[in-house]
Amino acid sequence: MPQIKIYQEDHIPSPASRIWSAFTDNPFAFAGLWAVVSLLLLALFGPFIAPYSPEHQDPHALLLAPSWDPAGTVEHFLGTDDLGRDIFSRLLHGAHLTFGMALGIVITALFLGFIIGSISGMMKGLKSSILSHLLDALLSIPSLLMAILVVAITGPGLSNVFWAVGIALTPQFVRAIHQAVHEELQKEYVTAARLDGANPLQIFWYVILPNISDTMIIQTTLGISAAILDIAALGFLNLGAQAPSPEWGAMVSQGMDNLLTAPWTVTIPGVAILCSVLAINLVGDGLRSALSPIRN
């Protein structure tokens, strides 16, 4: 059947395209999105484009300054550390450790938090408050303390960081999703759906879920930036990634010995962490302001 345009009206954008255009109106958020996309690509393909392997030691280029310094060479673009390892290659190899693991942790925490939070949010009374407050004790243990506890039990290592940061993040997701579901349940359109005879599962899936997705998106961006900072802090304290690992926080702590003679070994990984977290926060901020006219 041919579509005939009866009305002379303008095209009415769908909610998703409206959010997208509100998001792209903010140049900072859009720049952040580009940075996040390129970080994602680096996390996936970084090891392939890195000029050296992360453990490759060049005995002729110890503590070489970055290439913009008169003493530096362009072979080692960001300089080398005290063992002659190329910092640029290590950063590229570390991207999937720091950024990729943060993504993995947040996806796991989001999945668990979504299940627990939506069940406890849909329930009422004592059962709901037990489920939602059960994790409050975990919420009160700071992520670093949780990591110390996990390390005390299993010993340091990158896989333990996954558990430590994941356990510390999950309660935040549970709480955010619980509150969002709980708030939506009070609204009149949910009552209307209930009067139409929808069962709780239908109410949750078709009525509430589309309306809490923005909370989940915002919480996810917050979670990723928190996870990156936590992973890096644990690497810095030597509780997470161990010495030869090119994880960015561990790189800062390995550079600490040469802080005075070769400050770039500390500065460059630190700037990498700062830039990636900043990019994610820019995207998160942009999303929040793009979503807010719809939320209110």
Added chain:
Amino acid sequence: MIRYLIRRLNLFLATSLILFIVMFIAVSKFPVDRIAALTGVQQPTAQQITRITQDYRLNDGQISQFIAYLQQRLDGDLGLSSTSQNLILDELTAVLPASFELGFFAGLIAVLFGIPLGVLASLSTNKITQHSIMAITLTGYSIPVFWLGLTLSLWFGVQLGWLPISGQINLLYEIDSVTGFLLIDTLLSDSKYALSAFLDALQHIILPAVTLAVLPFTVVVRITRSAMMTIMEETYIKAAEARGLHTSTIVMRHALPNAFIPVLKNLGLMLGAFASYAMVVEVIFSWPGVGAWLVSGIYQRDYTVIQGGILSVALLIIFLSILIEIMHTALNPISRKELYAAN
């Protein structure tokens, strides 16, 4: 209100109980001898073994063991540190005040500078001022605290040589511990160097406190700004404007008290992250607080220190966050109204 307070107390007790259960399970998973994990006694004599087995009811079932564990811990018996063989409780009372001092100073800096800047950001119509304040806060929010600490100490401590970068006070000063809070102790001390010791301690606290203050500062600025922007649209502000009040009066008397309420709430939510940051800052600046103590505890695999530290810090955070929630309810008439409406 009483009913609300009882419910909060209930929440505190329930959360603490869960925390103790988590710790009890964790202790049984520590890769050391159970007696050493519980008490920190490394080579117990036969006599000690019988006493500890009796105290912790190690021959009974898990539930009875947990009750015994709870009793011991609530009696204030946190065991011995397995490396120094001192009582954990004594070590804890020695390190906690230093952390409080640091946290208090950092919070003070954050609130003193954050609220005016947030108000400024909300009131200014200049796009450049608004954008630059938001850019600064977003950067501050994204900066890794250990890197910031290192950079600040490299810059102000080493290259410019303005401020000391490690410890709480110059070791030349001998200050008797009265309250445990060094800044108060130096003032109380009757030595003739009291004033210079106080100034020295003050210099030592600046860098760590500023490093730690960055996170709460950015949060305070952002929350104050968004709260002020909503409040300035309210009708009672328009009424105040219509009465011809000066902008400063409107902000100080009508808007700011209301803007403070969400700030307080967010400060409560931020406590956990703040504690994590404080631990890292203490490690970087060798601040003799509970964070540095705990981190050295994990390096030495001192399981009683880990237990004692985690229990005390987590209990403190639970307590403080519930306290802030109660203050929030007491200050905020709207949430009080919800309180009466809720079941």
